[in-house]
Amino acid sequence: MSGQWIVGVDLGGTTTKLAFINMDGEILHKWEIPTDNSNEGQNITINIANAIDDKLGECNERKTKLAGIGMGAPGPINYETGVVLNVVNLGWQDNFPLQESLHSLTGLPVAIENDANCAALGEMWNGAGKGASDLVCVTLGTGVGGGVIANGNIVRGINGAAGEIGHITSIPFGGAPCNCGKSGCLETIASATGIVRLAESELSKPESKGQLAVVFAKNGKVTAKDVFDNARNGDELAKKILNEVTFHLGFALANIANTLNPEMIVLGGGVSRAGDILLDGVKANFSQFTFSAARESTKLSLATLGNDAGVIGAAWLIKNKLNL
The missing domain is CATH 3.30.420.40 (ATPase, nucleotide binding domain)
Incomplete structure (x- = not known):
């Protein structure tokens, strides 16, 4: 497990930040993609899943390298279910099943939390x-x-x-x-x-x-x-x-x-x-x-941690959830 990476995702209204992070909370690779909130936000998780696959390919790594995905998203979130209760600028309807959507597209364990909470976790873990x-x-x-x-x-x-x-x-x-x-x-x-x-x-x-x-x-x-x-x-x-x-x-x-x-x-x-x-x-x-x-x-x-706090805290979510 110690050699595995965690995917940290910080979802914003215009840009989504992603990173591969080790078990010590250190960023190994980070990049950004535009947040596509058209079509009621249906492309958001598809684009994130594709971006992860593309970056794994660039790194010559298989998906088994990844322990899971932690993600920060705006608005109130049911942490247990990973449902986004309501959010104004991503196009999603109320009660969007973000965790389920991302898990079904990637096959990886997923943990979702409010983005400001993720920033707090990032500063606690490594800031x-x-x-x-x-x-x-x-x-x-x-x-x-x-x-x-x-x-x-x-x-x-x-x-x-x-x-x-x-x-x-x-x-x-x-x-x-x-x-x-x-x-x-x-x-x-x-x-x-x-x-x-x-x-x-x-x-x-x-x-x-x-x-x-x-x-x-x-x-x-x-x-x-x-x-x-x-x-x-x-x-x-x-x-x-x-x-x-x-x-x-x-x-x-x-x-x-x-x-x-x-x-x-x-x-x-x-x-x-x-x-x-x-x-x-x-x-x-x-x-x-x-x-x-x-x-x-x-x-x-x-x-x-600056703009990295969100992805680092999101990675901590999955490390904590899976007891890694």
Whole structure:
């Protein structure tokens, strides 16, 4: 068994990441394919199965080299059955039997989990949270996702929707609408999309000035990276936006720490690449709102696996399921 590989799959709305991973959580081969969500998403698992076969051929390996497939997918998932309960951007109908579909096409054991949970498992197995069995992972990307690990196990909740940190209410009244149907969610503030929305709201004011305003005037838009870069250079408007983001993120994470008392909270996703300017502000607010026992025991850090966290965590799923 030790010489076998695991297939890790991280299914996204536009791109699917795949990797062959060894039993130590190390990536041996990784590649990407487009996610074809046409025809009610019927091509997605077919394309994944074909991509695995093609890569095995390139590596001159037989399918017996593979122990199984672990896969992260967006949305709430029934882990026991591998059914995706509902997802908005892949074309699937509600209650899509993802595990069964992929198993029937490949003949391999398959384990399915929410993609943010997989990122958390990846960071626990071989990333920033290595060695920690109580861990919260927050992914700050286009949206805000979360994975909660307690005593080494993913906390899924009654229907697989636990860890939806992005939908903690941050602005109870008058907040921006969220894709989930609520308003004022953390996702509307701390995601890349939310940061841009905050910036454009500030920049639309006639009195806005400074370097970020110059970027906006020149390009007609700004990015989350523009906000962080200009805040780092002392731009007052960019710093104001950053302070709002880190306040709400630190406040939400403090309440999570007060509830769960994890050993670590790991920040990942594209927004986390801002680095210390984000982390330092979050830590300051986190410290202010955290109960003393949790404040002293919970460490905040940046994820280390980047875009590889999802495939590594997905591989851990099958290793754990099969007791490899």
